[in-house]
Amino acid sequence: MFNKDSGHIVEECKLKVVYISHPQPPSPVSDGSEEGPSPKGPSTDNGNRHANGLKGKIMFYVVRSLLMVRRPPLPLWKIEHKSPLERLLAAISLAPFCLSGVGTMNEEQRSLLLKSSSRFPPPQGVKLSYGTAGFRADASILESTVYRVGILAALRSLKTKSVIGLMITASHNKVSDNGVKIADPSGGMLTQNWEPFADALANASDPGDLVRLIIEFVKKENIPFEGVCPAEVLLGRDTRSSGRSLLEAAKQGVSSIVGAIALDMGVLTTPQLHWMVRARNKSMKASEVDYFEQLSSPFRCLMDLIPEGSKINEMDDKLIVDGANGVGGEKLAGLKKMFNSLVIDVRNSGKEGGVLNEGVGADYVQKEKVVPCGFGPSDVGLRCASLDGDADRLVYFLVLPKDNNIDLIDGDKILSLFALFVKEQLAILNTNGNEKINNYYHARLGVVQTAYANGASTDYLKKQGLEVLFTPTGVKYLHEKAAEFDIGIYFEANGHGTILFSEEFLCWLEARDNELSSMSKGSEQKKAALRLLAVSKLINQAVGDALSGLLLVEAILRHMGWSIHIWNALYQDLPSRQLKVKVVDRTAVVTENAETVVVKPPGLREAINAEIAKYPQGRSFVRPSGTEDIIRVYAEASTQDAADSLGNSVARLVDKFLGFSSSS
Numbered sequence: 209m210f211n212k213d214s215g216h217i218v219e220e221c222k223l224k225v226v227y228i229s230h231p232q233p234p235s236p237v238s239d240g241s242e243e244g245p246s247p248k249g250p251s252t253d254n255g256n257r258h259a260n261g262l263k264g265k266i267m268f269y270v271v272r273s274l275l276m277v278r279r280p281p282l283p284l285w286k287i288e289h290k291s292p293l294e295r296l297l298a299a300i301s302l303a304p305f306c307l308s309g310v311g312t313m314n315e316e317q318r319s320l321l322l323k324s325s326s327r328f329p330p331p332q333g334v335k336l337s338y339g340t341a342g343f344r345a346d347a348s349i350l351e352s353t354v355y356r357v358g359i360l361a362a363l364r365s366l367k368t369k370s371v372i373g374l375m376i377t378a379s380h381n382k383v384s385d386n387g388v389k390i391a392d393p394s395g396g397m398l399t400q401n402w403e404p405f406a407d408a409l410a411n412a413s414d415p416g417d418l419v420r421l422i423i424e425f426v427k428k429e430n431i432p433f434e435g436v437c438p439a440e441v442l443l444g445r446d447t448r449s450s451g452r453s454l455l456e457a458a459k460q461g462v463s464s465i466v467g468a469i470a471l472d473m474g475v476l477t478t479p480q481l482h483w484m485v486r487a488r489n490k491s492m493k494a495s496e497v498d499y500f501e502q503l504s505s506p507f508r509c510l511m512d513l514i515p516e517g518s519k520i521n522e523m524d525d526k527l528i529v530d531g532a533n534g535v536g537g538e539k540l541a542g543l544k545k546m547f548n549s550l551v552i553d554v555r556n557s558g559k560e561g562g563v564l565n566e567g568v569g570a571d572y573v574q575k576e577k578v579v580p581c582g583f584g585p586s587d588v589g590l591r592c593a594s595l596d597g598d599a600d601r602l603v604y605f606l607v608l609p610k611d612n613n614i615d616l617i618d619g620d621k622i623l624s625l626f627a628l629f630v631k632e633q634l635a636i637l638n639t640n641g642n643e644k645i646n647n648y649y650h651a652r653l654g655v656v657q658t659a660y661a662n663g664a665s666t667d668y669l670k671k672q673g674l675e676v677l678f679t680p681t682g683v684k685y686l687h688e689k690a691a692e693f694d695i696g697i698y699f700e701a702n703g704h705g706t707i708l709f710s711e712e713f714l715c716w717l718e719a720r721d722n723e724l725s726s727m728s729k730g731s732e733q734k735k736a737a738l739r740l741l742a743v744s745k746l747i748n749q750a751v752g753d754a755l756s757g758l759l760l761v762e763a764i765l766r767h768m769g770w771s772i773h774i775w776n777a778l779y780q781d782l783p784s785r786q787l788k789v790k791v792v793d794r795t796a797v798v799t800e801n802a803e804t805v806v807v808k809p810p811g812l813r814e815a816i817n818a819e820i821a822k823y824p825q826g827r828s829f830v831r832p833s834g835t836e837d838i839i840r841v842y843a844e845a846s847t848q849d850a851a852d853s854l855g856n857s858v859a860r861l862v863d864k865f866l867g868f869s870s871s872s
């Protein structure tokens with residue numbers, strides 16, 4: 209992780225180093241623990257301090273020399289302390305921290321935490337939970353939470369000896385909300401084992417409680433602490449104005465762990481930050497320019513490999529994108545400059561005065577099934593797409609001639625398009641004319657959905673002979689499941705998804721590609737190998753990414769020679785309805801079987817099943833949202849009226865069992 213370019217990347221990408229941890233220099237007078245008594249009592253007297261200081265200096269150089277054998281110096285040495293004298297002073301001030309062991313906390317670290325955390329008191333009467341996508345709430349109460357997640361990210365970096373990401377976003381939620389989540393070293397979501405600790409940290413009542421929790425956790429997880437190892441956290445935020453002060457809180461959190469640094473990567477899409485974390489930990493270049501290059505070059509490769517005759521007519525050439533008045537539109541405008549084979553008209557880029565996610569964006573389009581602001585009758589029949597507020601979701605749509613209605617082409621249909629293409633390329637790769645080839649690799653291709661996937665999509669995918677699996681809502685679950693395959697494609701109906709390739713399969717594919725280069729250059733197999741390799745590079749391997757997903761959709765439609773109408777006609781969605789019900793305590797609903805069955809409160813399951821039985825092709829389930837304080841209701845049936853009616857009946861049941869009237 210802390211690759212040799214650590215300092216170099218900082219310069220090359222013109223990154224701003226936002227904070228470098230400043231451990232308190234050992235003072236001969238005060239131990240800096242005014243905030244509360246030390247559990248160990250006063251650590252040293254003055255004489256001991258001086259003696260320890262000298263011992264510390266000597267030991268520090270020994271430890272540091274040893275550490276430098278296996279890693280380059282911290283960016284700390286390169287960036288902040290420019291002159292040799294400044295570096296020496298920094299080394300001396302860090303010395304005491306480098307002497308303490310694993311899983312322990314010395315007085316200086318404790319004092320630093322107590323001091324900084326006292327500036328971020330937690331909100332009163334609020335219980336926070338690291339839900340489907342981290343912590344989310346009204347931005348005005350989040351400073352303490354973000355500060356504490358900064359601490360968590362620094363500890364995670366120490367534990368994994370890798371670069372960690374911290375993203376400040378509330379995605380598709382309203383502009384006054386915000387949120388914070390962590391990207392693990394792979395670029396994926398924070399490991400689920402650490403979520404209870406995240407909850408405990410966020411809800412710690414005071415600085416003392418917070419420090420006690422950290423001490424316990426550091427011990428339990430054996431985290432190398434107190435400057436023994438460096439920690440590095442990449443910070444990103446979406447376009448919400450509250451993100452600025454929250455980012456400051458995150459910096460304070462990171463820097464309250466000795467040896468930890470925070471790098472402000474600026475305003476980013478969520479998938480960009482995840483990608484950068486992954487790239488840094490793979491010692492790859494990780495700037496925004498590199499990200500654009502990573503997407504555009506395989507896209508160009510796929511376009512160059514489009515079969516002769518797969519031409520689409522001019523009307524189908526233009527794509528209109530709704531940027532949700534968020535970060536995605538602006539980034540897409542930058543990305544599209546890197547190729548001229550695609551005409552993209554970006555609307556709702558945030559520069560026209562619209563409000564983030566208000567009447568715009570992928571979540572609005574998918575849930576309300578109406579045109580977003582800025583779209584209208586002149587767009588009827590054109591290929592349109594919508595990103596969400598942090599650009600990790602993508603849906604397509606067709607504007608219908610009447611009543612602002614749309615034909616939605618959601619995550620399920622994007623998944624179907626990707627699955628068809630990958631399956632076709634795998635089949636070409638493993639066939640030589642009519643003969644099966646010898647160097648055959650049976651790549652396990654799997655697709656992963658949630659209960660929100662339209663039943664018609666699941667039927668369609670199964671009919672194509674694909675293995676379909678289900679997980680609970682939340683990309684952390686889908687991603688984990690998809691990673692079990694050689695090629696795992698996952699999508700939530702709302703448009704979050706990606707394609708994961710196993711290392712083993714990619715190794716084989718690269719070898720096969722080389723073999724084909726010498727044996728059958730220009731053959732269909734060679735092209736199929738090149739296409740699959742291009743897909744593995746274009747599609748974000750860390751998380752679902754609307755920008756990379758959009759480029760892949762565009763490339764595949766051209767490959768197939770399909771208009772959006774042909775794509776949309778792959779299968780017809782069953783009519784569905786989604787509703788939200790406000791209840792007293794949403795945690796009272798407990799589900800199982802990928803959230804399709806309610807186990808608590810007693811009696812609700814039977815009542816829902818009795819409703820479902822009244823509707824042909826009826827399906828309905830309820831679950832507590834992980835991002836909003838509500839219960840979500842989903843209903844599907846053979847007609848829209850029936851789906852609406854089933855949804856309403858189930859929503860009434862939820863209200864009856866758990867609503868405010870039931871508790872009074």
Ligand SMILES: CC(=O)N[C@H]1[C@@H](OP(=O)(O)O)O[C@H](CO)[C@@H](O)[C@@H]1O
Nearest residue numbers: 340341682683700702833834835836
């Ligand atoms: C029905 C729905 O769209 N749920 C979304 C929503 O989660 P909830 O837990 O349902 O609030 O936000 C998550 C994060 O973006 C996303 O993963 C999930 O699919």
Ligand SMILES: [Mg+2]
Nearest residue numbers: 379596598600
């Ligand atoms: Mg999002």
